[in-house]
Amino acid sequence: MHVTHLSLTDYRNYATAEIDLSAGATLLVGRNGQGKTNLVEAIGYLSTLGSHRVSSDQALIRAGAEAAIIRARLQHAGRELLVEVQLNRGAANRAQVNRSPIKTRELPRYCHSVLFAPEDLALVRGEPGVRRRFLDELLVQQTPRLAGVMSDYDRVLRQRNTLLKSARSSGLREAQLSTLEIWDERLVTLGSEIIDERSALVAELAEPLRVAYRGIVDADHGPALVPLLSIDGRESADVPVVSEIPAIPTADRFRAALANQRRAELDRGVTLAGPHRDDVLLELNGLPAKGYASHGESWSFALALKLASAELLRRDSAGGDPVLILDDVFAELDRRRRESLAAAITGYEQVLITAAVLEDVPDALAERVVHIHRGEIVDGPRDE
Numbered sequence: 001m002h003v004t005h006l007s008l009t010d011y012r013n014y015a016t017a018e019i020d021l022s023a024g025a026t027l028l029v030g031r032n033g034q035g036k037t038n039l040v041e042a043i044g045y046l047s048t049l050g051s052h053r054v055s056s057d058q059a060l061i062r063a064g065a066e067a068a069i070i071r072a073r074l075q076h077a078g079r080e081l082l083v084e085v086q087l088n089r090g091a092a093n094r095a096q097v098n099r100s101p102i103k104t105r106e107l108p109r110y111c112h113s114v115l116f117a118p119e120d121l122a123l124v125r126g127e128p129g130v131r132r133r134f135l136d137e138l139l140v141q142q143t144p145r146l147a148g149v150m151s152d153y154d155r156v157l158r159q160r161n162t163l164l165k166s167a168r169s170s171g172l173r174e175a176q177l178s179t180l181e182i183w184d185e186r187l188v189t190l191g192s193e194i195i196d197e198r199s200a201l202v203a204e205l206a207e208p209l210r211v212a213y214r215g216i217v218d219a220d221h222g223p224a225l226v227p228l229l230s231i232d233g234r235e236s237a238d239v240p241v242v243s244e245i246p247a248i249p250t251a252d253r254f255r256a257a258l259a260n261q262r263r264a265e266l267d268r269g270v271t272l273a274g275p276h277r278d279d280v281l282l283e284l285n286g287l288p289a290k291g292y293a294s295h296g297e298s299w300s301f302a303l304a305l306k307l308a309s310a311e312l313l314r315r316d317s318a319g320g321d322p323v324l325i326l327d328d329v330f331a332e333l334d335r336r337r338r339e340s341l342a343a344a345i346t347g348y349e350q351v352l353i354t355a356a357v358l359e360d361v362p363d364a365l366a367e368r369v370v371h372i373h374r375g376e377i378v379d380g381p382r383d384e
């Protein structure tokens with residue numbers, strides 16, 4: 001798919017913006033802080049319902065405005081689609097497809113994109129939550145129904161934690177015990193599906209990740225992904241690790257982990273096992289990337305993860321290619337790696353690139369250049 005037109009209203013530093021886009025590569029150029037990232041972030045929002053830079057939507061609404069609107073015309077296998085989301089300061093967000101209301105969480109069904117930005121270094125160096133979010137966003141783009149499973153899991157988790165907290169202060173009474181058992185079953189059913197989907201995705205990513213990493217770095221060592229599951233007892237040494245118990249269904253392992261943690265959970269008032277505590281270990285050359293890989297290696301690893309996810313979406317989604325977005329990427333690369341990256345992304349239906357310096361981007365990707373100046377899209381270059 002590709003975006004043919006993007007309209008923004010009160011989004012970040014744009015009062016209004018209208019931009020026609022076409023298939024192929026488009027380079028958005030402008031000095032620092034003009035609104036290049038804001039523009040591509042808006043497209044990313046349509047496919048992930050979030051920003052790669054902030055966790056709350058509030059910062060996306062223009063200062064002083066009450067609501068922001070992102071509207072995009074998409075073309076996909078010859079069909080046109082108009083998707084729209086309104087981000088409201090004081091109320092729930094609203095979404096539409098072809099002017100008919102839909103549930104906001106349905107939006108990623110229609111718009112697929114993969115965005116890589118310097119913030120993605122946190123995939124390698126950051127906390128487990130960043131990696132969980134990466135996997136979950138990709139899963140939702142592949143299988144939109146999972147958004148519902150994930151939000152149901154979060155709700156059950158919150159309710160279970162509330163119960164654990166109240167049991168902590170007043171002791172676990174008989175009635176609370178049976179309620180806890182009901183929450184446990186719901187948690188296990190929903191959580192096991194998330195764990196299994198994530199594990200399958202990690203396995204699927206392995207090969208495209210290796211190919212993408214070698215494409216950028218030309219190294220003889222490769223990256224690897226190893227799932228770390230809290231239900232396999234990373235917090236208690238007496239529980240066997242996953243590789244030793246492959247035949248036991250996830251739900252049984254999850255149930256056993258909850259039983260094992262019951263006392264600790266009642267002491268601490270939180271749920272200690274489940275997909276909300278899982279992680280994926282990124283390895284390079286047999287060592288954990290976090291804490292061992294160099295800056296350049298970590299950066300290439302994160303970029304390769306994103307290219308691998310684009311490759312998976314392109315392979316198995318009926319939606320065709322995702323829009324590939326490279327935000328501020330080329331300034332970080334030497335000349336050879338710039339050329340390798342340019343070669344790795346040729347063939348994607350649409351690639352959007354942002355750069356402060358036009359010369360940083362290989363000529364092949366700079367055939368169509370759009371200049372951005374102080375929250376406005378301008379035709380010619382601005383020098384001030």
Ligand SMILES: Nc1ncnc2c1ncn2[C@@H]1O[C@H](COP(=O)(O)OP(=O)(O)OP(=O)(O)O)[C@@H](O)[C@H]1O
Nearest residue numbers: 012013032033034035036037038059061062063356
């Ligand atoms: N909610 C908001 N309301 C108004 N302005 C905002 C809002 N959020 C961000 N901005 C402004 O947007 C500008 C940053 O835009 P953006 O991040 O797109 O820059 P950029 O062109 O990608 O720059 P760089 O090359 O430095 O990455 C900043 O001036 C910031 O103050």
